[in-house]
Amino acid sequence: MGNIIGGGIFLLPASVAPFGTVSLVAFGILTLGAIALALVFGRLAHRLPQTGGPYVYARAAFGDFAGFLAAWSYWITAWVSNAALAVAAVGYLDVLVPLHGSTAATIAAALLIQWLPALANLAGTRYVGAVQIVATVLKFVPLILVAVGGLFFFDSANLGPFHASGGSALGAVSASAAILLFSYLGVESAAVSAGEVRDPRRNVGRATVLGTLGAAAVYLLGTLAVFGTVAHDRLVDSTAPFSDAVDAMFGGSWGGSAVASMALVSMLGALNGWTLLSAQTPYAAARDGLFPKVFTVRRRGVPTVGVLVTVALASLLTVYNYTAGTQGVFEILVLVTTFTATVPYLLSTAAQIHFLLSGRADRVSRARLARDGVLALAAFGFSLWLVAGAGYAAVYQGVLFLFVGVLVYAVMAARRGRAAGPGSGSGAVSEVEAESGAGIATGSVTGAVTGAGAGVATGGATRAGD
Structure with missing residues (x-):
């Protein structure tokens, strides 16, 4: 829940307000799809x-190239999400320290917000876990305050039109759902760190499902309360909708400033967890020779090179979007992550379908097999729908990112081929490796939850997403 409920929710009500209250319908549909994905990831x-999540499942089912695509796409999702979180955090920082629209000050603030969590990660997994616990607790204060308290100040006149964007209502639902998906990113992250968690077969599934359900309840109530307390025309232009909601509820600006402070802590916590996650996926792939070996460098339980590369790329993307004069920086970054996130989701759900149809599923009753099959098909269809809702521009940019990855894979595959010598084959995953996970994390962590597990699955049943 600490990463699912990151910083996105604090800005998303304003991002989807231009679509009207039809976006609440999209949120409901999105929640059902997220729960289906959570159940599939729990079974996988x-x-x-093993540590690696979607990468592990795609590689076990379809071989090295599919595993690489899952890892590459998930890694892109992680660092682009970090850039989007930093943009959202700047909006709340502006409530506390007015930046006066200065591009230089805004960029400096966004970079500072990204590098502070990176430094916490470099200090070691124990610090990651400590920061995550504090941030998770603090973030619930403003969310629950608005989600529950806002219902007592709810005014239907603030809702605005049901369908405000023009065009078809179905198109508005798809478009708003594509933006809202950002709030559910991380539904898979307990699975990503499965190798670091005590009794993962039991705890990861529970963390994934319960964390998603808890996040969904907070999201739906919070978004509804913001829609009902902030006038629609003001919400459309808001950069800190939860602060505006508290100001509307209690008057004055003290409440909004307090919420902005807690929202900033929440986003720093989300960046803290996502920075670790963004380093773990390339670490797992690098262990198998699918990412450059430098990503296997670890210090105090943290893949340090992965952390540094991730925060550097996110920083460059942030600077580019601000200096290019792009309008709606947050929304653009969010839609790119929608596409890149659905690639590992599609591969993971397809892997589950493959396991079920190939007879490699767990030995369970026919009823359980049928239920797992229906859930996997629903999650696959849901992911395809999100790709359609992301729009042409986001899919275009996302495909460019993927094609760069194909070049990286070609280089890595050539290196592995030379190292293995002639006649060694393609190096695809054998069925024994797929079944045992030996190719992923041989001799990996056992015993108590490490700091990484604490950062992603605090209390044995949390997760990591924004």
């Missing part, structure tokens, strides 16, 4: 409880 983690 039970089957293959």
Whole structure:
């Protein structure tokens, strides 16, 4: 929940307000799809409880190239999400320290917000876990205050039109759902860190499902309360909708400033967890020779090179978007992550379908097999729908990112081929490796939850997403 409920929710009500209250319908549909994905990831983690999540499942089912695409796409999602979180955090920082629209000051603030969590990660997993616990607790204060308290100040006159964007209502639902998906990113992250968690076959599935359900309840109530307390025309232009909601509820600006402070802590916590996650996926792939070996460098339990590369790329993307004069920086970054996130989601759900149809599923009753099949098909269809809702521009940019990855894979595959010598084959995953997970994390962590597990699955049943 600490990463699912990151910083996105604090800005998303304003991002989808231009679509009207039809976006609440999109939120409901999105929640059902997220729960289906959570159940699928829970089953996959039970089957293959190794660090790497979607990468592990795609590689076990379809071989090295599919595993690489899952890892590459998930890694892109992680650092682009970090850039989007920093943009959202700047909006709340502006409530406390007015930046006066200065591009230089805004960029400096966004970079500072990204590098502070990176420094916490470099200090070691124990610090990651400590920061995550504090941030998770603090973030619930403003969310629950607005989600519950806002219902007592709810005014239907603030809702605005049901369908405000023009065009078809179905198109508005798809478009708003594509933006809202950002709030559910991380539904898979307990699975990503499965190798660092005590009893992953039991705890990862529970963390994934319960964390998603808890986040969904907070999201739906919070978004509804913001819609009902902030006038629609003001909400459309808001950079800190939860602060505006508290100001509307209690009058004055003290409440909004307090919420802005807690929102900033929340986003720093989300960046803290996502920075670790963004380093773990390339670490797992690098262990198998699918990413450059430098990503396997670890210090105090943290893949340090992965952390540094991730924060550097996110910083460059942030600077580019601000200096290019792009309007709606947050929304653009969010839509790119929608596409890149659905690639590992599609591959993971397809892997589950593959396991079920190939007879490699766990030995369970026919009823359980049928239920797992229906859930996997629903999650696959849901992911395809999100790709359609992301729009042409986001898919275009996302495909460019993917094609760069194909070049990286070609280089890595050539290196592995030379190292293995002639006649060694393609190096694809054998069925034995797929079943045992030996190619993912041989001799990996056992015993108590490490700091990484604490950062992603605090209390044995949390997760990591924004």
